[in-house]
Every structure is written in structure tokens, then in C-alpha cells.
Amino acid sequence: MSQRPSSAPDPLKALLQAQGLQQPSATFTAALTRQVVARYAAAPIAPYSAGTWLGKAILLVLGSFLGLVMYLLPLAKGGVLAPSLTAAVLGLGGMLWVFEHARRPQSKLGTS
Amino acid sequence: MDFFQPPSADDLLLRQAGQGQPQALAQLVQRYQALAYTVALRVVSNAEDAEEVVQDAFLKAFAALGQFQRAAKFSTWLYRIVYNTALTKKRAQGRPRELPLTPATPEPAVTSGDGWAAVRQADQQKYLALALARLPADDALVLTLHYLGEQSIAEICAILGKKTSAVKMQLLRSRQQLEAALLQLLPTEHQHLL
Numbered sequence: 539m540s541q542r543p544s545s546a547p548d549p550l551k552a553l554l555q556a557q558g559l560q561q562p563s564a565t566f567t568a569a570l571t572r573q574v575v576a577r578y579a580a581a582p583i584a585p586y587s588a589g590t591w592l593g594k595a596i597l598l599v600l601g602s603f604l605g606l607v608m609y610l611l612p613l614a615k616g617g618v619l620a621p622s623l624t625a626a627v628l629g630l631g632g633m634l635w636v637f638e639h640a641r642r643p644q645s646k647l648g649t650s
Numbered sequence: 651m652d653f654f655q656p657p658s659a660d661d662l663l664l665r666q667a668g669q670g671q672p673q674a675l676a677q678l679v680q681r682y683q684a685l686a687y688t689v690a691l692r693v694v695s696n697a698e699d700a701e702e703v704v705q706d707a708f709l710k711a712f713a714a715l716g717q718f719q720r721a722a723k724f725s726t727w728l729y730r731i732v733y734n735t736a737l738t739k740k741r742a743q744g745r746p747r748e749l750p751l752t753p754a755t756p757e758p759a760v761t762s763g764d765g766w767a768a769v770r771q772a773d774q775q776k777y778l779a780l781a782l783a784r785l786p787a788d789d790a791l792v793l794t795l796h797y798l799g800e801q802s803i804a805e806i807c808a809i810l811g812k813k814t815s816a817v818k819m820q821l822l823r824s825r826q827q828l829e830a831a832l833l834q835l836l837p838t839e840h841q842h843l844l
Contacts, residue, residue: 556775574676
């Protein structure tokens with residue numbers, strides 16, 4: 539079974555522990571930390587700015603079209619077109635929201 | 651991993667590091683670099699090579715984190731990588747380098763105003779470092795892992811790739827050798843130390 543160093547006073551253990559662990563130089567530790575972080579920290583999210591702007595433009599056009607349909611067409615005709623337009627606006631809006639808020643940074647750990 | 655056990659600090663750090671959080675990555679390096687360096691130093695006997703080994707080992711460990719089996723502790727897995735990397739480095743050197751006559755010892759921390767106590771502590775550390783340097787590298791390594799690194803016998807077996815009985819025997823022999831080395835270096839003061 540796994541055996542931990544006993545908790546009873548052990549002079550050899552005390553002597554070794556008084557000596558402590560060897561430490562690498564502070565310069566080395568700082569350089570290693572920087573290297574690990576630079577290599578494996580997740581890159582900040584690059585927003586899909588072009589896609590987001592295009593999506594917002596389409597959303598605006600669809601929204602305006604929906605408004606026009608509701609305002610200009612009589613209820614009988616507008617009632618047929620309005621639900622699909624509303625669904626399109628909501629769907630596209632939802633997709634944009636997911637793109638902007640729900641994406642997580644991709645870590646590079648364990649990938650090489 | 652036990653379903654009912656709350657995640658350990660290591661698990662949390664590993665999870666955060668897995669998400670690429672810089673603080674978690676830096677903390678993992680800070681937490682394990684001292685024992686990793688000491689292990690490497692015991693094998694390669696040279697500060698420069700030991701630093702190189704530690705750097706290689708950390709990069710290898712983070713690159714292969716996907717292969718890490720959560721059944722073992724991260725530290726055990728990391729120290730095994732450090733040990734194997736150090737062995738490879740030592741083999742690549744061919745002939746083992748000569749150990750320095752006065753091995754590097756950490757500066758003793760003076761905790762009180764008692765100057766004599768500080769001198770005594772510094773002397774103790776110097777002679778202990780000399781005694782450890784007289785031991786075969788593997789024996790000094792086992793003592794370091796068990797008493798300084800607080801690694802269990804099972805963990806040492808996993809790190810060194812040895813059987814339990816072999817590690818137990820080695821630990822016993824290393825203790826006796828260290829005591830003998832201290833006795834040789836400090837024939838009169840030895841009894842006050844141990």
C-alpha cells in the first residue's frame with residue numbers, strides 16, 4: 539500500500555527538510571513561466587467582425603422589411619408573410635448573439 | 651476520479667490551465683518547479699543541465715496533457731517526465747560529470763537574532779549537502795522525493811518505474827548511507843544531528 543513518510547519525529551527527515559529544496563534561478567523561473575504562458579495560454583478571441591457586421595446588416599434589412607410588411611400589407615396577406623419573417627429575424631439575431639457571447643477561447647494545451 | 655470527492659486544488663488548476671488561463675499555467679509552474687529542479691539536479695548533477703531538463707519536461711508535460719491519466723496525480727506524472735528527461739540528458743552526456751566539490755546549498759533563512767544559530771544551521775546544511783553528494787544519485791533522489799517532496803512509496807515507484815520492494819530497500823539503504831556519510835564528515839557532531 540502507499541506509505542507516506544511517518545508523522546513521528548524523524549531527525550533525518552527534519553535535517554533534510556531544514557535544508558529545503560534546491561531552487562532554480564529566479565531568471566530561469568520567470569523565463570519558463572513566460573514561455574509556458576506564451577505557448578499554452580488561450581489566444582484572445584478574435585471577433586468575427588466582418589461576419590458580425592454582415593449579419594447585423596441583414597438583420598436590419600429583414601427587420602425593416604418585416605416592419606414594412608406589417609404596416610403596408612393588409613392583415614390577410616401580411617399575416618401569411620409575417621411569421622416567417624419574424625422567425626428569420628429571431629433566428630439570425632439568436633445566431634449572432636451566440637457568436638458574440640457563447641464562444642469560448644480555444645486552449646492549445648495537449649494539442650501537439 | 652471519485653465522483654463524490656470534491657475536485658482537488660490540482661484538479662481545479664488543471665481544468666483552468668486546460669482552458670488556457672495564464673494564471674493557472676503560471677501557478678502550475680510555480681508549484682512544481684522546485685521539486686522538479688531538485689529531481690533533475692540529483693540526476694544530472696549540474697545546475698545548467700537541470701534547468702534545461704525542467705524546461706523540456708514542463709513543455710513536454712503541457713503538450714501531452716491530453717494523455718494524462720487522471721488516476722495518477724499530476725505531480726507524479728510530471729516528476730516522472732522530469733526523471734525520464736533527466737536520464738535521457740545524462741545518457742546524452744555520455745560520461746557522468748564530476749560533482750562539484752561544494753554542492754550548491756540554499757541560503758539559510760535567519761529566523762532569529764541568534765547569529766550562532768544561523769551559523770550552526772548554515773554548517774548543518776553545508777555538511778548535509780556534502781553527505782548527499784557522496785551518495786549514488788539514485789539514492790539521493792529517493793531520499794529527496796520521500797522526505798523533501800513528501801512523495802509516498804507508491805508515488806516514488808510510479809516516478810522511477812520501480813517495484814515497491816525495490817524502492818523500500820533503496821530508501822532504507824539510502825538512509826543508512828546518508829547517516830554513514832554524515833558520521834564520516836562529522837564524527838563528533840553526528841550524534842547531535844541525528
